[in-house]
Amino acid sequence: MVAGVSNKELEIIKNILAPYAIKYEFYFYGSRVKGTFGKTSDLDVLIKGKEVMPLVDLEVLKERFDESFLPYIVNFSDYHKMDEKFFALIKSDLVKIF
Numbered sequence: 001m002v003a004g005v006s007n008k009e010l011e012i013i014k015n016i017l018a019p020y021a022i023k024y025e026f027y028f029y030g031s032r033v034k035g036t037f038g039k040t041s042d043l044d045v046l047i048k049g050k051e052v053m054p055l056v057d058l059e060v061l062k063e064r065f066d067e068s069f070l071p072y073i074v075n076f077s078d079y080h081k082m083d084e085k086f087f088a089l090i091k092s093d094l095v096k097i098f
Contacts, residue, residue, distance in 0.1 A: 002095055004032025004041065009070055013043075014097065016064045020057065021098035024049040028095040043072055046094065048079040 005013070005028070017026050030044035031037040047053050053061075058076060065074040079087070 002028050002033050003035040004037040005043065012068050012070060013074075016061065016068065017098055020053075020061070024053060024098075026097040028097060029090045029093045033093050033095050041072060043070070043074045045074055045076050045097070046079060046082075046090070047076055052078050052080045 002010075020026075025048045027046040027048065028044065029046055031041045032043050047058075058078075061076065062074075
């Protein structure tokens with residue numbers, strides 16, 4: 001369990017991500033994992049696959065999250081596009097979703 005994500009919200013998130021879990025791993029990171037989040041803090045999700053997630057798939061994911069009943073914005077980062085120094089900063093905070 002992540003401090004900044006309720007069980008109901010986690011179920012919504014998993015339902016949206018499930019179709020992509022065959023090809024990608026998903027991790028939470030950021031303030032909602034660290035417990036330093038505020039009411040309007042976003043949710044950070046890292047996407048990690050063998051290659052970059054195609055833009056068309058990412059846009060569908062973003063649209064599904066925008067249409068969900070989550071009370072915050074979900075931001076995505078792709079592991080293959082991430083700066084190595086930034087990844088080193090967040091690596092210890094990663095919480096696997098799928």
